[in-house]
Each structure stands twice: as C-alpha cells, then as structure tokens.
Amino acid sequence: MTQAVRHDAMRARNLALVLGEVSARGSVTRAALAEITGLAKTTVSKLIADLIEAGLVVETGVVRAGERGRPGMEVRISGLSVAAIGLEINVDYLAAHVVDLSRSVRLRRAHPVDNRLAPPGDVIANLQHLALSVVDEAVDIGLRVVGGVLAVPGTVDLATGTVRRAPNMGWRDVPLLSLLRMPFPMRVDNEANLAALGELWFGAGHTDFLHVSGEIGVGAGLVVRGELFRGFRGFAGELGHVVVSPGGPPCHCGGRGCLERYAGQDALLSAAGLAPTAPPSGETAPRLPASSGPDKTTPRLPASSGSGGETPPRLPASSVPPIPAQGPRPGAGIAELLRRLEAGDSDALAACERAGWALGIALTSAVNLVDPERIVLGGIYAPLFPWIGGVVTETLAARLGEMREVVPSVEVSRLGTEAAPLGAAGQVIQQIIADPAGLLNA
Amino acid sequence: MTQAVRHDAMRARNLALVLGEVSARGSVTRAALAEITGLAKTTVSKLIADLIEAGLVVETGVVRAGERGRPGMEVRISGLSVAAIGLEINVDYLAAHVVDLSRSVRLRRAHPVDNRLAPPGDVIANLQHLALSVVDEAVDIGLRVVGGVLAVPGTVDLATGTVRRAPNMGWRDVPLLSLLRMPFPMRVDNEANLAALGELWFGAGHTDFLHVSGEIGVGAGLVVRGELFRGFRGFAGELGHVVVSPGGPPCHCGGRGCLERYAGQDALLSAAGLAPTAPPSGETAPRLPASSGPDKTTPRLPASSGSGGETPPRLPASSVPPIPAQGPRPGAGIAELLRRLEAGDSDALAACERAGWALGIALTSAVNLVDPERIVLGGIYAPLFPWIGGVVTETLAARLGEMREVVPSVEVSRLGTEAAPLGAAGQVIQQIIADPAGLLNA
DSSP: OOOHHHHHHHHHHHHHHHHHHHHHSSSSSHHHHHHHHHOOHHHHHHHHHHHHTTOOOOOOOEEEEEETTTTEEEOOOOOOSSEEEEEEEEEEEEEEEETTOOOOOOEEEEEEEOOOOOOOOHHHHHHHHHHHHHHHHHHHEEEEEEEEEEEEESSSTTTEEEEEEETTTEEEEHHHHHHOOOSSSSEEHHHHHHHHHHHHHHSSOOSEEEEEESSSEEEEEEEEEEEOOSSSSSSOGGGSBBHHHTSSSSSSSSSSBBBBBHHHHHHHHHHOOOOOOOOOOOOOOOOOOOGGGSTOOOOOOGGGGGGSSSSOOOHHHHHHHBOTTOOOOOOOOHHHHHHHHHHOOOOHHHHHHHHHHHHHHHHHHHHHHHHSSSEEEEEEEHHHHHHHHHHOOOOOHHTTTOOOSSSSSSOOOOGGGGHHHHHHHHHHHHHHHHTTTTHHHO | OOOOHHHHHHHHHHHHHHHHHHHSSSEEEEHHHHHHHHOOHHHHHHHHHHHHHSSSSOOOOOOEOTSSSSSSEEEEOOOSSSSEEEEESSSSSSEEEEETTTOOOEEEEEEEGGGGOHHHHHHHHHHHHHHHHHHHHHHTTTEEEEEEEESSSSSSEETEEEEEEEEETTTTOOOHHHHHOOOSSSEEHHHHHHHHHHHHHHHHOOOSEEEEEESSEEEEEEEEETEEESSSSOOOGGEEEEEEEEOOOOOSSSSSSSSHHHHHHHHHHHHTOOSSSOOOOOOOOOOOOOOGSSSSOOOOOOGSSTTTTTTTOOOOOGOBBBBBBEEEEEOOOHHHHHHHHHHHHHHHHHHHHHHHHHHHHHHHHHHHHHOOOOOEETTTTHHHHHHHHHHHHHHHHHHHHHOOOOOOOOOOOOGGGGHHHHHHHHHHHHHHHHHHHHHHOO
C-alpha cells in the first residue's frame, strides 16, 4: 500500500467517523467533534470543510457550551443539496420519492397503473420516465439525486439486482438492475424489506417490530434491534405465503391457502364485491415510446391502454398527481372500499373481518416463530386499520394469550404504502453517511 | 479503580484471550500463542501455567514448527478435569448428560417418567436426585462438574430462571431455578433453543439451520451464522404452535390446529392407534423423599406411581439405564411405533404421513418467514425420519418451489433427543472458555 493510498483510506475513515457523529448528534461543534473522535481540531476542521463543500454538512449557528466554553459554530447534516431517490414498482402503481440527506421527504410521486398487463420492459420504461421527471423536479428545488434503490414485490438477488420471483407480476428472473438506466448508482431490493426499513427510519421510532406490507401481495419485514432480518438467502418475511388454511385456494406461489389469498388487496376487494386488479378508473397505463425503453423487443401494452398499436405520448410530469403529504394515496379500489366501509356496507365489513382474521392467523404463526416486540400494519392495512386492526388483535390474543404474558401490540403505520419508497431512499442516505468519501471524490 | 483491580481485569481478559485461541486452534505452542495474541512470551507462559493448574489446559507433546523453529510444547483444552452438566426436564423423561471441557460427551443418563402426573416440586426433586447421582459418577471418572444448564419444554424468563408457560407440563410461572439446589451455578433455558445449540456444537457442523425438536411438544431453534435467534422476549421458535389448520383441534396453548396437535408425540401415537402419554411400561415415576425436596408443601405423586401415600425409595443410580452412546433412546411409545413402522403397519404409516404433512405445512410458513439455509429434524423425528422425512420434503417442495429456486434441504439430526442436554452442557463450556477467570479464582 503506497503512502497516498494509506492517506486516502485514513481520510475516508475519518470522513465517515465525523459525518456519523454529526448525523447521530443532530448539531455539534468542531471542538466537540474533536473531543468525541479523538482527532486533532485542525483535522476535524479540514474534514468538515470538505463535507461542507460537498454539500453534506451545513453550519447552523454559534453556540456557547457552558459558561467557560468558547463559542463554536455548530454543523449538521445538510438538507439543501444531496438527495436520494426511492423507487417502487408494485402490481398496481409506480412510485418515486425523493429524500434529502437530512432525511426530510422532499418529493412524493405515485402513479396508479396495472403492471400485470405489461411486460417488464414496459414497466421499467415507465418507471424510468417517472423517475427522471422526479429527478428533474428535484433539481428545480436545488437537490442533486446521487443514488437510488428500487423496491419490487418479489424475491431479489441483491448482488445482481435480478428479480427472482414476483408471482403477482408474473415475473421470473428479470434482470431489473441491468435494464434500468439511471444517471446514478441504483440497487434493487424487496418491497416488504424496504417498507420495514422505511418504518424504522421514517416511522414511529421503534427499533424492534414486524412490519406488514399489505399490497396486492402481502410481505413483512422483521426489524431486530434496528437491523433488518433477511434470512439465509435474503428471502425472509414472505408473510403473504404463510399458510392460513392448507386446503385453501391455490396461490400464484404454487401453494394453497396462503395469507395473500385471504388478505391481499385483490382478495379483499373481491370479497367486498369490488372488481380487483383493474387499473383505477380514468387512468390509462402510460408508456414511454418503445425506442427509449431498454428492451426494444418488448411487445406493446395491450389494447386496454387505449393506445392500440400507436406510440403513446410521453407521460408529462405534471400528469403524475402528487399524493397528499400526510399519507398514502390509496388506489381507486381501496378508496371505494373505504367509502363503503364508512357507509357501513355489510359485504365490505365482512371482507375486512375475514382479511383481519386471516392476518391474525398468519401473525399467530409469525409471533410464535420470531417473537417480535410489536406488529406494525402498513400498506393498504394502514387506511383499513379501523376495520381490521381489532380483528387482528383479537385473533392474536385468543391464540397466543395462554403461551405469552404479553401479546405483541398491533399498531398502524403512519406511512402506509409510502414506506417502501421511503425505505429505499433511506438506504441510500444510510450508505452516504456510512461512506461519504466516494461522493466527495466523485 | 485500584491498581490491583486493573491488574485482575487485565489478567481475566488475557486468560480469556489465550484460552479462546487454544480452543479455536485445537493444539498450539506457547510461542505461537505469544505471536497470535501479541502478549509477551513470559506472560503467555504464566497464563498457561495457571490454566494448566486449574485443569483447563493440558500439554500434549513437543512439536517443531518448520525447520528453523525451536521445538515447543503444544497445549490443548483439557478433557481430564473440568466438566459441565446438561439437564433436561421433558414431559415424559428426565435427562442428565456430562460433557468435559474438550466437548467430549462423557456421561449420558435418561430416565423415562411421566412428569405430567407430578407437581413441579416432585419433578425437580427427581431431577436433582438424577443430577447428583450423575455428578457423583463424574467424580468417579475424574471430572469436576462446575456448572449446568437445565432445558425445559416451555417459555423461560432467562434472567430469573422462571418457567413462564409449559403447557404440556401444565406449568405456569414456576420459579425453577430457585427450586433447584445444585452445588454449582445453574441456568434454565428453553428445550428447543438448547437443542438447536446442541446441533450447532455437537451435530453435523452447520452454522445456519432451523432445528426442529420433536417431543410431546414441538419446538424449533433458528441458528443464524452460528448464533441462536431468540426473538424480542426470548420466545422465538415456538414451531409447535404455528397454525396448520385454523379450525383444527384445540391446543393446550389456547389456540387451535397447532402443529403439535398433528405432529407432536402424543398426536402421532394416537393416530397410530398407540396409547399416548402413559409412562413406559414397567417404569414407575420414582420420587425423592419429600423431606429432601426443595418444596415441602408439594403434594405426593398420585396413586398411579404405586407408592400411595408412602415415601417411595430413593432412586438408586444403577436403576437409571444408560442410553446407547450412538443415539437417543426413544421412549417406549416411540419404540413400539418404530416396530410397527418396520413391520409395515398401515395405521403407523398413515400417522407418520399425516404428521410429516403437517410438519411440512408448518415448515412452509417457517421457511417463508425466516428463510433458513437448511432444516434439521431432531428429537423423535430423528428415529422416525425414514417415515416422515420424505413427506416433509415433498410438502415443502410443492408449496415453496415456485417462489424459491432452492428449497431448504430437510436433514436428520444425529443427536435426536440428546440435542437439548448436550446444548445445555455446551452452553456452560462456552461460558468457561469465554471467561475462565471466575473458575481460576474460585
């Protein structure tokens, strides 16, 4: 190792050390950082100057620590420059959220579209278009997106970014990462895992929980002492395929009576007498011109998109309706279900009762196996919580109460379907804080 | 901190460092230990002398490392002096195994007895008698038992050694550790957790697996990268209460259709037309005189023990039949089931088919949730493996194959019902290697 290489490695380590302390402490002076890290004050000042220049840190104001301390300028993580994008492909929507380095959510964009009807190349082209338009929007508010993670509802080979199985999409071995062309590094991860990380970083502040991600598929992410439990091959948390009733209806996964068949969005809408899976009314499935898609042999969208064999127009960024900042925007099917529930529709109420019961059965098995501190219901279960939370809690209590003094509490996620894209962006932020040197040298 | 205290703390750390390296490397010279640890050779020699004097380490012989190296005396962990005892209370037997510090199993004692008929005080008195007789036997072969762990089939508060719930024993909040009087430190832990650790330390050498402990209850222990996953409250791995069929038969746990009701030992024997749960024929439930039991208010054994209100004779140590060194000794019910299976009895075969199917359903849920590398079937499933292993594998493959390229392999434990007492003793050995100073100062 040459002296220059050693110097670079030491600088990278010290940058990470200093930025990590700034992130953990909120606001801190250079003098305090020198004391905490044991680095020389001049070294800290140089590192902070570099971090400020790269837009990772900002000065916030002068503080005087104690009566005898000299006044010092505090620094904190900057929310003004560097940002990350969290993308999501789900069965009935695409999403792209931008989070700045101080972990403030700056842009939220979701677009309902039935991705089951489209081949992977088209879905990716649409996502790429949405993502690039959101990156442009970020530039308009002074943010530079430096990396992203894409959430998908299936099992993912993290090393290659290939989706192994996404049964609700009908995907198998889709090399998603290599099909996606973004002007910054990207990774691909499982939607339910990222939603659990979203809950960890942007949710209620708990560090031990099982987060349930209710979508057309149902997934879960187990967080233990602030870390995601992934399992040996990275495929843990497939709550949707926990067996509720072994002779129940067949599932896309090859099994029978899986939770998804009772409590997934389609099952829930069907049971309530609503049409599942159709694209929300009035929305079409927009698509980039095939020439700009990564896979030119991809067949067109079916006629239901309204574009026939014609090249549909590019999706203008303004046609992507912003979702309310306070929470997720449910799809049209769930919105109608919510209206019926509020009106006291008996089919809708019975459908939620059944879904909540099935969720309670699957969670009984999950609690017996992994013993989480608490359960957080997210995705579509967040808006539906008033109608399913009680049944889930009762089912758990009835089946677990004899074995356990404390049955894990069942709580509602404040993030709903936003958890996955937020967790995706949050992963990039974590990575930058853990290793800022790459960004400074770029 | 005084200088003496600092010196003691440093010596304790160095003893652990040196003993840990000896344990990891098998055999090693003092010179090599000095090089590995960075300690001075004279310091290493002094530490090794102390460890030899305490019986933790022995010299094994002179080696010459390389052509130019000076000859050195190698040392290794001693199997000649210090030992640990692993105890188990299960529903239909008690066990006490002694393992020496080099992790050789030196004594194996199991005693069939129906503990469901006896109050906790009597069970503990019987266990204590068995344990003390085994400790005496250990003395006869030159071993000094310095600590023990007790395995129980229920949820345990590790901090207090209280059994919270043991539904198959009918126990609730039994302060087991405080009732047990042994002449060395003891801890209490869950049987399925200890069985998984037994498989880790004494089994096939894998570091990532879900170990299934088939007894009257069914438990599991998940080992991830060589560490046991315990869950937030320490109650993970309750595979026996994973829901196989939500409307199935009621279970002691308060739930319905739990795995135990299909694949636990009693369910299996019943389905095969054999009487479950009775004490093995010819055996009585022996008991210590009440005066030597820790709880003098404990009522006597019921009349079925054959002793009425009389004080039964002390159990002579020689009446505890040694179990074969090569594997577990199945209870009489399982032994009869095995005879019938070998004879091709259709009820016995159908019972195993049903149990294997139920195990496959519960393991489908477990694999979906925790994604283990492999599944190891232990306890009574070890001798029954030829009749249930295939069905389990087929059920998993049929239900998981679409979602996963690789379905976890289903393997047989070589330890069977011995895994829990071995894991219990192994925990003490781990503790001694990690912190030998306490033993040297004692």
